[in-house]
Amino acid sequence: MSAVKPATTGTAREPRKAALSAWIGSALEYYDFALYSQAAALVFPVVFFPTGDPTTAIISSLATYAVGYVARPIGAVVLGAWGDRRGRKNVLILAMLLMGLSTLLVGVLPTYEQVGILAPILLVVLRLVQGFAVAGELGGAGAMVVEHSPDARRGFFTSFTLQGTQIGSILATGVMLPLAALLSDEAFREWGWRIPFLLSALVILAGYLIRRGVRETPVFETQSATTARRRFPLVELLRAHPWTVVRCVLMTFTNVIGMATLVFGVSFATQEGYGIGFSTSDFLWVTLVANITAALTIPVFGGLSDRFGRRGFMIAGGLGGGLLTIAYLWAIEQRSLVLVFVFVVLVQSVLFQMWNATFATFFQEQFPARVRVTGFAVSQNIGLMLAAFFPSMFTAIAPPGSAGVPLTIGTVTFGICLVAAAAAFLTPETRGRSLEELDAR
Structure with missing residues (x-):
C-alpha cells in the first residue's frame, strides 16, 4: 500500500x-x-x-x-x-x-x-x-x-x-x-x-x-x-471525421453572440452615424464588466456540464444568447446604460458562457486521441476565421441611418445561432463516457 x-x-x-x-x-x-x-x-x-x-x-x-x-x-x-x-x-x-x-x-x-x-x-x-x-x-x-x-x-x-x-x-x-x-x-x-x-x-x-x-x-x-x-493528422482527420469537423465549425458560429454584442454593439452605441451617443469609455466599462463576470461563470457551467451534459448547455446557451441579443441592442437604442449592463451580463456572461465554458470539452471529446489537437484546432480556427466577418456583415445589413437595427441584427444573430444549435443537436452527447470508449467509436 x-x-x-x-x-x-x-x-x-x-x-x-x-x-x-x-x-x-x-x-x-x-x-x-x-x-x-x-x-x-x-x-x-x-x-x-x-x-x-x-x-x-x-x-x-x-x-x-x-x-x-x-x-x-x-x-x-x-x-x-x-x-x-x-x-x-x-x-x-x-x-x-x-x-x-x-x-x-x-x-x-x-x-x-x-x-x-x-x-x-x-x-x-x-x-x-x-x-x-x-x-x-x-x-x-x-x-x-x-x-x-x-x-x-x-x-x-x-x-x-x-x-x-x-x-x-x-x-x-x-x-x-x-x-x-x-x-x-x-x-x-x-x-x-x-x-x-x-x-x-x-x-x-x-x-x-x-x-x-x-x-x-x-x-x-x-x-x-x-x-x-500514421498519415499526416489533417489527412486522417478529413478522411475519417469530415462531418464532425463540419459540425464543430458550425457550432463555433455561436461566437456570433460576442460579435453582435461586444463588436457591432460597441459601434452601434458609440459611432456618430448611428446617433446613439454613448462614449467610448462607457463601453470600455461594459466590455470589462462582461469579461469579469464571464470569468466567474465559466467554471460554474463547466462543472454543471459534468452533471447534466454538454449538448444541452451548447444548445440552450446559444439560442438564449442569440435571442436576447435583440434586447441588448434595444437597450442601447433606448440609451439606458443600466439596461445595457443588465443585458450584457445576461447575454455575454451567462447565456453565451453556457456554450463557451462547454465547447472546449465537447469538441475535444469528438475526436480520437491521434487527431484530437488537430481536430479541435482546425474546427475552432476555421469557424472563428469565418465568424470574424460577421461584424462587417452586420454593418452592411444595418448601416448608419438604418431603422430597426436591434430587430434586424438580433434576428440575423438568432438565425446563425439556430444553425449552430442544429449542429450541436446532431452531435452525440459525450458526458460520462470514458476517453477510451469515445476513441473507439
Missing part, C-alpha cells in the same frame, strides 16, 4: 496541475494576442502608418490585427499535427515561446520614421507569427486537461482554459489603458506603449517554467508509438 499511495496522490493532483498550466498559459497567450488589438487602435496608426490621412492609417493598422486571424488556420494545421505527433506538452511550450517572442519583438520594433516601410512589414510578420501561435493554444491546452482529468470532471477542469482567455483579455486592457491615461500623448507614443509588450519577456519565462512541470498525458504516451507511423 505504501508504494501505491504516492502514485495515486500524484495522479489525483495531475488534473489540477494541468488545469493550472492551461489557465496561466491561456491567460498569458491571450494577454499577448489582445494587447495587440489595444495598440492597433491606440498607437500603431501613428507609429507605423503615418500616411497623413488618419482614416487610412487606422484602417491599415486594424488590417494588421485581422492578419492574425488569417494565420490561425495555418497554425491550426501545423501545430495541431505537432501536438498529435510530438505531444500536448510539447506543442504548448512551442506555442508559448512563439507567442512570447513575437510579442516581445513588437515592443522593440523601429518606427516608420526610423526605417520607413520596413517597420509595418516587420509588424505584419510578427502579427502572423502571433496568429499562428495562438491557433495551437486552446487545442493543445484542452487536450492536455481533458486527457489528464477524471471522466466525471472533464468539463470542470477544461473550462479553466477558457477562463484563462478571459483573464488574458482583462489584463491586456488593465495594463495598456492606465499607461495611456497617465502618460502624455507624446510619451505614450514614443515609449509608453512598448512597456506591456516588453513584459512578454516574463511570459516566456513563466510559461516555460509552468508548462515544463506538467507531465505528458497517459493517453498520448499510449498511442504515440502508432501515431508516428
Whole structure:
C-alpha cells in the first residue's frame, strides 16, 4: 500500500496541475494576442502608418490585427499535427515561446520614421507569427486537461482554459489603458506603449517554467508509438471525421453572440452615424464588466456540464444568447446604460458562457486521441476565421441611418445561432463516457 499511495496522490493532483498550466498559459497567450488589438487602435496608426490621412492609417493598422486571424488556420494545421505527433506538452511550450517572442519583438520594433516601410512589414510578420501561435493554444491546452482529468470532471477542469482567455483579455486592457491615461500623448507614443509588450519577456519565462512541470498525458504516451507511423493528422482527420469537423465549425458560429454584442454593439452605441451617443469609455466599462463576470461563470457551467451534459448547455446557451441579443441592442437604442449592463451580463456572461465554458470539452471529446489537437484546432480556427466577418456583415445589413437595427441584427444573430444549435443537436452527447470508449467509436 505504501508504494501505491504516492502514485495515486500524484495522479489525483495531475488534473489540477494541468488545469493550472492551461489557465496561466491561456491567460498569458491571450494577454499577448489582445494587447495587440489595444495598440492597433491606440498607437500603431501613428507609429507605423503615418500616411497623413488618419482614416487610412487606422484602417491599415486594424488590417494588421485581422492578419492574425488569417494565420490561425495555418497554425491550426501545423501545430495541431505537432501536438498529435510530438505531444500536448510539447506543442504548448512551442506555442508559448512563439507567442512570447513575437510579442516581445513588437515592443522593440523601429518606427516608420526610423526605417520607413520596413517597420509595418516587420509588424505584419510578427502579427502572423502571433496568429499562428495562438491557433495551437486552446487545442493543445484542452487536450492536455481533458486527457489528464477524471471522466466525471472533464468539463470542470477544461473550462479553466477558457477562463484563462478571459483573464488574458482583462489584463491586456488593465495594463495598456492606465499607461495611456497617465502618460502624455507624446510619451505614450514614443515609449509608453512598448512597456506591456516588453513584459512578454516574463511570459516566456513563466510559461516555460509552468508548462515544463506538467507531465505528458497517459493517453498520448499510449498511442504515440502508432501515431508516428500514421498519415499526416489533417489527412486522417478529413478522411475519417469530415462531418464532425463540419459540425464543430458550425457550432463555433455561436461566437456570433460576442460579435453582435461586444463588436457591432460597441459601434452601434458609440459611432456618430448611428446617433446613439454613448462614449467610448462607457463601453470600455461594459466590455470589462462582461469579461469579469464571464470569468466567474465559466467554471460554474463547466462543472454543471459534468452533471447534466454538454449538448444541452451548447444548445440552450446559444439560442438564449442569440435571442436576447435583440434586447441588448434595444437597450442601447433606448440609451439606458443600466439596461445595457443588465443585458450584457445576461447575454455575454451567462447565456453565451453556457456554450463557451462547454465547447472546449465537447469538441475535444469528438475526436480520437491521434487527431484530437488537430481536430479541435482546425474546427475552432476555421469557424472563428469565418465568424470574424460577421461584424462587417452586420454593418452592411444595418448601416448608419438604418431603422430597426436591434430587430434586424438580433434576428440575423438568432438565425446563425439556430444553425449552430442544429449542429450541436446532431452531435452525440459525450458526458460520462470514458476517453477510451469515445476513441473507439
